[in-house]
Amino acid sequence: MMNPYSDPDPQETQEWIESIEDALEEHGYERARHLLETLIDYAQSKGARLPFNTTTPFVNTILPSQQPVYPGDREIERKIKSIVRWNAMAMVTKANTETPGIGGHISTYASAATLYEVAFNHFFKGVDHPDGQDLVFFQGHASPGIYARAYLEDRLNKDHLHNFRRELSKKGGLSSYPHPHLMPEFWQFATVSMGLGPIMAIYQARFMRYLIDRHFMEDTGRKVFAYLGDGEMDEPESLGALTLASRENLDNLVFVVNCNLQRLDGPVRGNSKVIQELEGAFRGAGWNVIKVIWGSDWDELWENDHDGLLLKRFEEVVDGDLLKYVVEGGAYIREHFYGKYPDLLKRVEHISDEKLAKMRLGGHDPMKIYAAYNEAMNCKGKPTVILARTIKGYGLGEAGEGRNITHNQKKLNQNELLYFRDRFNVPFTDNEAMKAPFYRFAKDSLEYKYLKEKRKALGGSMPIRTDRSTPLNIPEISIFQELLDGTDEREISTTMAYVRLLTLLTKDKSLGKHIVPIIPDEARTFGMDPLFRQLGIYSHKGQLYDPVDSDQFLYYKEATDGQILEEGINEAGAISSFIAAGVSYSTHGIKMIPFYIYYSMFGFQRIWDFIWAAGDMRARGFLLGGTAGRTTLNGEGLQHQDGHSHLAAAATPNVKAYDLAYAYEIATVVHHGMKELCQDDKDVVYYLTLENENYVHPPIPEGVASDIIKGLYKIKSTKKPIIRLFGSGPILGEVIAAAELLKNDWNIEPGIWNVTSFSELRRDAEEVERWNLINPNKESKQSHLERCLSKHRVPTVAASDYVKMVSEQISPYVPGSYYALGTDGFGRSDTRENLRHFFEVDRYYIVLAAIRALVLDGKMGTSKGDDVMKKYDLDPEKPSPVTI
């Protein structure tokens, strides 16, 4: 496939080619490769600067002679596929005819149908396969096709299909995209936020290896498949973790990129070739790349391209041209593509215009696709990507095939339906077809039997989501006794308390090995480095070097059976590991408990979309926002000081968020959480913020455990309640100090409450309020807040290290007036004391707010506020932290 047109000495070139041909024929590929590599090395050693080229010619990677025999019945498979296509199209068409604007996609699946059908018939292993289940990330917008197949397999009925995107209908509907939260027995992975699928798939494959290397399961050759859009590959997350997959030799991973050259608005790469670009990126990253560009119809043309003219012509054109050929048809292709070179034109003389237009591309040819999957299954030592050239809206004709509007084509009119019917030989009369009915094979038909048998042989239907895990044995809370007992005089931070907890937990004989500590290059920041030695850092390769600190007891230990996932500076990867571990109960039938600790600011703010997807996928585990709190983390400044993650957490339905002050609270919440996740099978993610301020931790007071979980418990009562203070996390210290000032300087004794979770309090209060609203005839229920507080209708001042909205979220449910102090605004580098003053959450501002609350409540004279300002030297000219 050399291009002779730029060759000054074709004869010499020919001689070299003949030599390589001889080597190939006599000794095979390995020998030919060795010769070429040796030549390249030699030329380089003599100073030749060879261009680095990660791409190969724009042809199929697998030659026709290397294709295996197709093991299926092509005719039956084609019929089945045609009906799946029809039903998928009909589902979207019906939905949009009956409910205009309800949406859905026809064109994505139309382009991917063959990619999926070959895999359904020959590759995807189901849950009952002796090897265990393959994990498949389906391209989100292809969901109609996946539902349509499930309908043919009898897994869904007509009502389901009829109610696509009508999930609230009485008979139940189908979710728009793969959402395990909404269809927990069907979908396994949430994929529709583009870019998350590819990286999550990589980390799923890696976690599968982790479980094998840690002897939780055997290596049975299970695979992770990820079906992706070529437009989707533009997301930084899509390509961002490719080298991890090759570095860790993840040959259990197969990406299939549906290269229809189009995204939503138009071409992915109008001015170049997306397939070539992706090939370069994947090859450069060390992947096995299989290009499936041309279907069997092209074999002959390519075989006859001895002078490389066809290749030269294809290398001249760009994707924008290729798309135009799809739309314009045979005569146009002849004139504009082949017509450029008379020699080329001659080669297609015997092919009609109609045939020229219809020459099938690789991604629509089962032979080619089968060959690619087959190679991917057998590839050792590296992951595989299949780059399959397809046509978006394949078979839609004028209704959208290859057109720029195709992504948004939501329904076909009557003529278009008839065209589609003819195109795929769907057995409907005109009158029938125009109503876009669903078609199902009779139970005794060959097609039905075929598709059922194929799936049976592969271990059952896909996609399917199951939970075959057994509960874990959660030890008594006394394993954390030292945290429950307090620290006496010793001052520690909540981060240190957490690390101690993790150490105790991982030592537990039964539960310990199920803990998956995850960290993105921050272990030393959190004081977790002693665990390196105790647990080992997971590395498939083990440790091939003598670490620089090997003479020390707590050295940097990597091990094949290491327990810690040290992900490097890579929050997106680390959360993907969290997800893989958090859904392991379902994907592998093994409950694992991820504890992912990260720099709080790089959590919700940076990877909230993954956390949302984790919720969708029913992941279970613990997220720990380390060195949190906008003023508690001093010094680091604006980009590091998290004062708002609790706001995000509060809006994430499956996340239970806690801002904790004391070690015993951490022990209580984690213990409760583990039971909920691993014994009660609740799909919950716990989020704890941890801080680095050192102080003394008291022992757990009697009887507070369940209130810690609910979000509020009393620290100090008062005989004559006129005001109460709420404190949260490390700011509780300031609240306690403010109470002292109130008592000593102003003769006011407030009650003090510790708020462990504003968001849990709000959820409970909202639920109770809702129940009372819709049950007007029944006796009202009480929320935890009401039960705790309704005896005294006094003002409340709440202070936290988070933006005011975090504590304000409960204000409608707190009896009496409510004042929130918080850390709104951009952070600063300074001391903790100065920061708390700057953000007006220190003890003096708490006193000021309390006095003002009492003034407004009529309990004190109006001048008192000014007295406080003067006494504590508070500056009325101080600019607002929110605006500067």
Ligand SMILES: Cc1ncc(C[n+]2csc(CCOP(=O)(O)OP(=O)(O)O)c2C)c(N)n1
């Ligand atoms: C993060 C994100 N951004 C935008 C979208 C909206 N969106 C849905 S499909 C689509 C185009 C997809 O193109 P491609 O990945 O090439 O898939 P195709 O349908 O062509 O197979 C876009 C922009 C999304 N789902 N997720």
Ligand SMILES: [Mg+2]
């Ligand atoms: Mg595309």
